[in-house]
């Protein structure tokens with residue numbers, strides 16, 4: 001499926017309210033910018049007020065009338081997720097979200113780190129926090145056609161394994177192909193399992209997923225930033241960057257397609273259409289085979305509810 005789909009194809013977002021995590025940087029910023037250009041109102045939580053406000057100011061430079069709500073959210077801390085969700089629910093007591101885009105993430109932290117809740121930082125930030133956020137805000141999502149939950153995964157998910165004996169990397173820690181890949185596989189599993197459950201309930205809300213290919217953002221340095229000069233990821237980034245990567249704007253297009261295109265399918269997964277899905281325009285992406293197993297998905301869902309202390313409110 002070649003689409004030649006660009007930001008020009010985004011339908012009007014007038015009157016739609018969108019929540020995007022990680023919108024102060026990289027792909028999330030460009031996702032927010034393009035949706036703001038099309039008239040969406042955007043809730044834009046970042047780890048600090050300063051970061052959220054400076055992202056809002058940068059969007060307003062391009063879209064002076066943008067409707068933006070800077071907010072604070074640390075996905076690696078479940079109390080922050082709960083407090084943020086509570087503020088949103090108080091501010092908008094009626095279901096009023098058209099789009100919830102789980103974009104924020106961190107990659108390849110060189111040494112195992114634990115969050116304040118005692119969970120491995122990549123698993124917590126990339127998966128547990130977004131699961132809890134989506135569950136806590138599910139009743140804020142309008143129960144109508146056009147409402148979508150979007151989950152940003154990665155091609156790294158194909159290298160991932162859900163290791164139930166080592167979910168928090170307590171036995172072994174491998175920054176990229178262990179912990180990061182597992183967290184992104186968990187994202188893909190979450191997307192498919194949530195869609196499965198929504199379909200069973202005949203919900204009009206759909207779930208889509210996307211990955212940006214290889215996009216040059218802060219991701220390559222923010223996690224491994226303190227890994228030293230000879231870090232292999234850093235070297236790979238430098239060597240491969242000119243040939244195989246794309247900019248953050250292009251990296252945002254699969255998310256934008258998944259979030260807005262009328263042809264995006266329930267449970268669909270989208271990424272760049274070029275070599276190895278590294279760069280290009282949005283197209284259907286190849287999903288990790290391990291993301292399709294309902295038994296793994298169901299077990300992971302149950303454990304995630306226990307770890308986060310949040311029940312997903314699906315009757």
Ligand SMILES: NC(=O)c1ccc[n+]([C@@H]2O[C@H](COP(=O)([O-])OP(=O)(O)OC[C@H]3O[C@@H](n4cnc5c(N)ncnc54)[C@H](OP(=O)(O)O)[C@@H]3O)[C@@H](O)[C@H]2O)c1
Pocket residue numbers: 021022023024025026027028046047048051073074075076077103104105106107125152153154155211212213214215216217218219220222251
């Ligand atoms: N770039 C790629 O090639 C690539 C490839 C595959 C998948 N992805 C995925 O794309 C998504 C966006 O990444 P990006 O490339 O745009 O990287 P980025 O520029 O580093 O942006 C990541 C965003 O996530 C936020 N974030 C990190 N930890 C957080 C936390 N604990 N709580 C709340 N927000 C947090 C960051 O906030 P701060 O600014 O405060 O750090 C930042 O806004 C991620 O899910 C990543 O896994 C990217």
